[in-house]
Amino acid sequence: MAKNTKNIDALIIGAGPCGLFQVFELGLLGIHSVLIDSLPNIGGQCSELYPDKPIYDIPGIPVCSGQELVDNLMEQIKPFNPDIFIGEEVISVKKTGDTYLVKTSLDQTFNTKTIFIAGGVGSFQPKKIKLKDIEKFDGQWLHYKVNDKSDFLNKDIIILGGGDSALDWAIEFSSNTELLGPKGSVTLIHRRNEWRGAIASVNKVKELENNQKIKIIENAILRGYEVNAKKLKNITLSIDGNEEVINGNQLIVFFGLSPKLGPIAEWGLEISRKSIDVNTETYETNLSGIFAIGDIANYPGKKKLILSGFHESALAAFAAKAIIEPGKKVHLQYTTTSPKLQQRLGISTK
Numbered sequence: 001m002a003k004n005t006k007n008i009d010a011l012i013i014g015a016g017p018c019g020l021f022q023v024f025e026l027g028l029l030g031i032h033s034v035l036i037d038s039l040p041n042i043g044g045q046c047s048e049l050y051p052d053k054p055i056y057d058i059p060g061i062p063v064c065s066g067q068e069l070v071d072n073l074m075e076q077i078k079p080f081n082p083d084i085f086i087g088e089e090v091i092s093v094k095k096t097g098d099t100y101l102v103k104t105s106l107d108q109t110f111n112t113k114t115i116f117i118a119g120g121v122g123s124f125q126p127k128k129i130k131l132k133d134i135e136k137f138d139g140q141w142l143h144y145k146v147n148d149k150s151d152f153l154n155k156d157i158i159i160l161g162g163g164d165s166a167l168d169w170a171i172e173f174s175s176n177t178e179l180l181g182p183k184g185s186v187t188l189i190h191r192r193n194e195w196r197g198a199i200a201s202v203n204k205v206k207e208l209e210n211n212q213k214i215k216i217i218e219n220a221i222l223r224g225y226e227v228n229a230k231k232l233k234n235i236t237l238s239i240d241g242n243e244e245v246i247n248g249n250q251l252i253v254f255f256g257l258s259p260k261l262g263p264i265a266e267w268g269l270e271i272s273r274k275s276i277d278v279n280t281e282t283y284e285t286n287l288s289g290i291f292a293i294g295d296i297a298n299y300p301g302k303k304k305l306i307l308s309g310f311h312e313s314a315l316a317a318f319a320a321k322a323i324i325e326p327g328k329k330v331h332l333q334y335t336t337t338s339p340k341l342q343q344r345l346g347i348s349t350k
Contacts, residue, residue, distance in 0.1 A: 004109065008034050009324045011102055011112040012082075013090050013264075016044020018294035018309030019118035020073040025317035027080030028341055031324060034110060035082050037119075038089040038262075043070035044119075045295075048257060050164065053198065057307060069306075079346040093267045093290075100289065114320040117264065117276060117285075117292045118309070127255035129160075134225065141232040143252045149173075152250055154181035158235060160222060161254030162190035167201040169252065174205075174214040186214045187246055189237065193218040217246070225251075264296075272298050282319035283312045289323050291316040 010026050012019050015037035023033045041047050046055075046066035054063050064072070089105040093115065102110040126144035128135070134142060146152075146169060157180075159170050166188065173179060174186040188205060195202045208214045217239065224236040234247045261274055270277040270286045275298035278284060283291050292298075293316055294309035302308070321330045335341045 005101070006034075006108070006110050008032070008110050008112045010034070010114045010116065010320060011036065011090075011100075011110055012116040012118055013037075014044060014118035014294070014296075015039070015042045015084065015086065016118060016294065017046055017069055017073055017306050018313055019044065019116070020070070020077055021310050022116050022118055022293060022313040022317065023077045023080055023082045024073070025313050026320065027077065027082075028335070028344060029317055029321045029330070030344065031317070031321065033080065033082040034112070035084045036088055036090055036104060037086050038105075040087045042074065042084065042086060043067065046070050052168075053164070055306070057305065059307065079344065089262070091263050093263075095287075098289075113289060113324050115290045116313075116316060116320070117290065117296055118294045118313070119264065119296050125258050126253070127258045129222065129253055129255075131222070131225065137227070137230070137232070140230070141250050143250070144254075146252065149179055152184070153179070154183040155250045156185045156187075156248040157250045157252060158187045158189065158246060158248035159252045159254065160189050161256075162192060162195045162197065163254060163256060164197040164201065166190070166254040167195065167197040167205055169254070170214060171201060171204050171208065174208050185248075187217065187248060188214055189217045189220050189222075189246070191219065191221055217244075220244075275302075281315070283316040284319055289320075291320065 009031050010033045012022050012033050012035045015035050019035060023035060026033050037044070039048060043051070043066070047070055051067035052065050054065060055069060056063050058064065058069060085108070088108070090102055091105050092103045094101045096111070099111050099113050100115055102112055102115070128144065152173065157173055159166050170186055170188040180186065205214060205216060209216045217237065220237040220239045222235060223238050223243065226233045232249050232251060234245050235251065237244045237246060265271060268287060269290070276285055276292040276296055278292050278297045278299055280299045283293055283297060285292050293312040295304045297312060318330055333341050335345065
C-alpha cells in the first residue's frame with residue numbers, strides 16, 4: 001500500500017445532487033465522506049447543463065434552478081465537513097481484502113471500506129468538432145468552454161451551437177460592450193432553425209440581432225476552416241447546400257456534453273446499457289461494498305429523476321453502515337426527535 005494512502009470509510013464518486021445528498025445521508029449515520037468529481041465544479045449535470053433552468057419536482061420546493069438546488073445541498077452538508085476534490089478522476093479501483101484501494105488522476109490513493117458511484121451517466125466530455133487537424137488548436141483559438149472572458153476582448157467571436165450554453169454566452173458577449181470591446185463582434189451559428197435553449201434566451205438573441213449587436217446564422221453546417229500563422233482566419237459553412245465563408249478569430253463550440261463511463265467500465269461491475277446493475281434493497285452492485293445511485297444505477301422500473309436518486313442514497317447509506325460497522329445494529333432515527341442526529345447536524349437541543 002502506498003505510503004500516503006488515506007484510510008477512509010466512504011468514497012463518493014460524483015458531486016451532483018445525488019452525490020451531495022449521499023454525503024448528507026452518510027453524515028446522519030456518523031460516517032465521514034470523501035467526494036470526488038472529474039468536473040471542475042460541484043453540481044454535476046445541474047451545474048454543467050442547466051444551472052439557470054427551473055426544476056419543479058423537488059419535494060417541498062415548488063421551483064428552484066439547478067444551481068440553487070446545488071447551493072442548498074452544499075449548505076445542507078456543511079455540518080458533515082466532507083473532503084471534496086474536484087477536477088479529479090478516479091482511475092482505478094482494486095479489491096484488497098475487505099476494502100478497496102482507489103487511485104485518482106492526481107496521484108491520490110485511498111483505502112476505503114465503501115464506494116458510492118453517483119456519477120450521473122459517467123464523466124462528461126464536450127462533443128468535439130470532427131475536422132482534420134483542428135484539435136491542434138484546442139485552447140488557442142478553439143474553445144469548448146469559456147475559462148477567462150477577458151481573453152475574448154476585441155475578438156471576432158464565432159459561437160457554434162443551439163442550446164443554452166451557446167445562447168447564454170452569445171448574450172453575454174454581445175450585450176456587454178466592456179466585455180466585447182469596441183472592435184469585437186459575435187456570430188452565433190446553429191445547424192437548425194429550431195433552438196434547444198430557453199425561450200427567453202432565444203428571444204433575447206433575436207432582439208440583439210434586430211439591434212445589430214449579433215449576427216445569427218441558422219441551418220448551417222461547419223465544413224472547414226482556414227488558418228494563417230496558426231491563427232483562425234475564417235470558417236466555411238454549408239447553408240442550404242450553398243457554401244459561405246465567415247470571418248472570425250475565436251471559435252467557441254457548444255455541441256453539448258457526451259457522457260462516458262470511462263474507467264468505471266473496467267472495475268468488474270455488471271453494466272447494462274451504460275448503467276450499473278444494483279440490488280434495489282441496498283443499491284449495492286455485484287461487488288460488495290460498492291453502491292450505485294442516481295442516473296447511473298440500473299434496475300427494473302428505474303426512473304432517472306433527482307428524487308429517485310435521493311431515495312437510493314438513503315437506502316445505500318444504511319447498507320453501508322452495516323459494512324463499515326459490522327455487527328452493530330442500525331436504528332432508524334428521525335431528525336425531528338433524535339438528539340444524536342440533531343447534534344450531528346449542529347442543531348441546539350436545549
